[in-house]
Amino acid sequence: MDNKEISQAVIGRLPRYFRFLGELKDEGVERISSQELSDIMNVTASQIRQDFNNFGGFGQQGYGYNVAYLYEEIGRILGLDKTHKLIIIGAGNLGQALANYTNFDRRGFLFKGIFDCDPSLYGKKIRSMEIRPMEELEDFVKENEIDMAVLTIPKASAAQVARRLSHTGIRGIWNFAHVDLDVPDGIQVENVHLSDSLMKLAYNINRSENQMLPGFESQLMDEK
Amino acid sequence: MDNKEISQAVIGRLPRYFRFLGELKDEGVERISSQELSDIMNVTASQIRQDFNNFGGFGQQGYGYNVAYLYEEIGRILGLDKTHKLIIIGAGNLGQALANYTNFDRRGFLFKGIFDCDPSLYGKKIRSMEIRPMEELEDFVKENEIDMAVLTIPKASAAQVARRLSHTGIRGIWNFAHVDLDVPDGIQVENVHLSDSLMKLAYNINRSENQMLPGFESQLMDEK
DNA sequence: TAGATTGTTAATCGATTAACAATC
DNA sequence: TAGATTGTTAATCGATTAACAATC
Structure with missing residues (x-):
């Protein structure tokens, strides 16, 4: 079947x-x-x-x-009958916003931890979860059987973090960093490239504006 | 051409x-x-x-x-040679995160204002921009020639806000609300449905797990 | 049973890939 | 000029739509 x-x-x-x-x-x-x-x-x-x-x-x-x-x-x-344990890596604005988005819980995506490399953030609480230092990443993933990681870090560090994750038994990466990650088979990557999305919108706005004022050339246009 | x-x-x-x-x-x-x-x-x-x-x-x-x-x-x-003036509607976690994302500026997407319907947020500053009440929306868009609106509001109010926007001369909506907006021709909508993206990831994780333990049925499987 | 609507096969359409002539 | 690589046409592949027999 x-x-x-x-x-x-x-x-x-x-x-x-x-x-x-x-x-x-x-x-x-x-x-x-x-x-x-x-x-x-x-x-x-x-x-x-x-x-x-x-x-x-x-x-x-x-x-x-x-x-x-x-x-x-x-x-x-879609696999929503199973629960997924996820961590967020990168406690910037976007990472914190996603951490606070409680709707994912309802679908079985359980927020289990958030990491950052900025010491001034360590211990700060988000949804009653302390921000953890990156050093603890591998142990935490293994001990807590985390299966998804959300990457909300700058593109410069994304490749390296993805490499670290790939040795932990993680199964999927939800990637908000603006790079194409290279991960081993068996780890799934789902990209959310916000700037790509915004560019598509810009293109379509432009296109529709050009259609509305169907300038010069198109009027001169005669079929072959 | x-x-x-x-x-x-x-x-x-x-x-x-x-x-x-x-x-x-x-x-x-x-x-x-x-x-x-x-x-x-x-x-x-x-x-x-x-x-x-x-x-x-x-x-x-x-x-x-x-x-x-x-x-x-x-x-x-892609239309990146032109600048776009955008406002954010919904000053929750995600709205604030996007407002603080300065990289969009570099591509000509200029953050011009942020709105919310929660009075306790009015006047709070984000990137030196006060959060404005929704009542000011239409006038603001017209006076400032805003061409893009970012919708980071709950799905319940998204349809109504989109309807209000459609009378202001806005050209595009970057929609983070989890609904399909119905807007007039000439207004472009680009959806970012985060939970859809997360579900796709869940599906692909599931699928790859099933492939790795190629259970029972697939072993019994014989061609035709 | 007759009517409705699926499940599925066949036809069409569009997107991707291959091939190669044009040309720098 | 010879070699490289595009621009573009033709072939293939896959996805969508149409049609209809199966069946509830």
């Missing part, structure tokens, strides 16, 4: 399905067809059915999908 | 090219071939040439690409 590799395009859509299904569930909706979900989410019904069928049949002909069941199944596929 | 729509797949790669070229430039590298860049970036040389040629020829046969020139051109394509 398992074993065929699922494309990252599909995986990337699962959290959005999960979110909409959660909302429907909260609204008390019991069943939904791919067509109804299509209308709400603005994706084709065909894509919805194809996506779900990558994991086996969650629906029933003539009926549709049971919202609560589908929600649960997608959560399971 | 313009006018053909560029796919978002290509746009999404531009910031990464930009980053690598910036680094090469800083290292004093003068020219680079698509093959050399391919080796560094782990994408095919063919894709690199195709991507660049969407915007016209930046290279020269037999020579390759001039690093400084290519860097500049990609920056221009």
Whole structure:
């Protein structure tokens, strides 16, 4: 039932399905067809059915999908039935902001510690958790069976920290540093490159402005 | 020379090219071939040439690409030659963290103001900028010709704030709220859904763990 | 049973890669 | 000029959409 590799395009859509299904569930909706979900989410019904069928049949002909069941199944596929223990490395503004973001807990991402290399921060408490010195990193990860590390450190030190982490048994790195990390197989990296995202927005703003004033050249444009 | 729509797949790669070229430039590298860049970036040389040629020829046969020139051109394509004035709406942990992130300034994203609806925050200063009440939003955007708004508010209020923004002449919304915003044409939305990203990481960790202990079923698996 | 809607196969579309002629 | 490497066309691959038989 398992074993065929699922494309990252599909995986990337699962959290959005999960979110909409959660909302429907909260609204008390019991069943939904791919067509109804299509209308709400603005994706084709065909894509919805194809996506779900990558994991086996969650629906029933003539009926549709049971919202609560589908929600649960997608959560399971995403690994949200398991808990993850995470640490944050880098107690700057972003690191502290993420540490304070309690919503992750609800999904089983448990905040277990935060590290920094700045001695003036040692001992400062964030969500009742002391900021720890980097020297304690390896021991802490092993002793507490941490499986995820959040990297909110400057790009200059990210590669080195990733290398240290790769010997600790960590399973995934959520990387906010603006570099491509090079880690061994078996360690997953998920990048959040905020400046890349902002640049995309800048591009699209520009593009739409150019479309609105369809200048000179495009008016001269004649087909071949 | 313009006018053909560029796919978002290509746009999404531009910031990464930009980053690598910036680094090469800083290292004093003068020219680079698509093959050399391919080796560094782990994408095919063919894709690199195709991507660049969407915007016209930046290279020269037999020579390759001039690093400084290519860097500049990609920056221009991304709209980084223009400055953008942005405000942050929501002065919570994340909003304050982004406000303090001075690196965006270097790329022409100028932090012009921060808003919140919590009166106890009014007047508090972040980067020498007072937190403003939401009532002032519309006037402020118009008077200061703000073109981008960063939404770091709870999902419950995001839709309403987006609606208010859509009447101010804003051009783009960088949305950190965990909802899909519905805005008029001509306003660009770039989403940063952190919890979606974290879920993808959880999925990939799970997947790799299942691959490593290739249990029972996969051993029984025989072709067709 | 008839109607609805899935699961799944086939067709289409778009993106990536390969190949090579053009040209510096 | 010969060698290198682009720009660009053609081939391949993968993802999305359409269609419809299976079935609840």
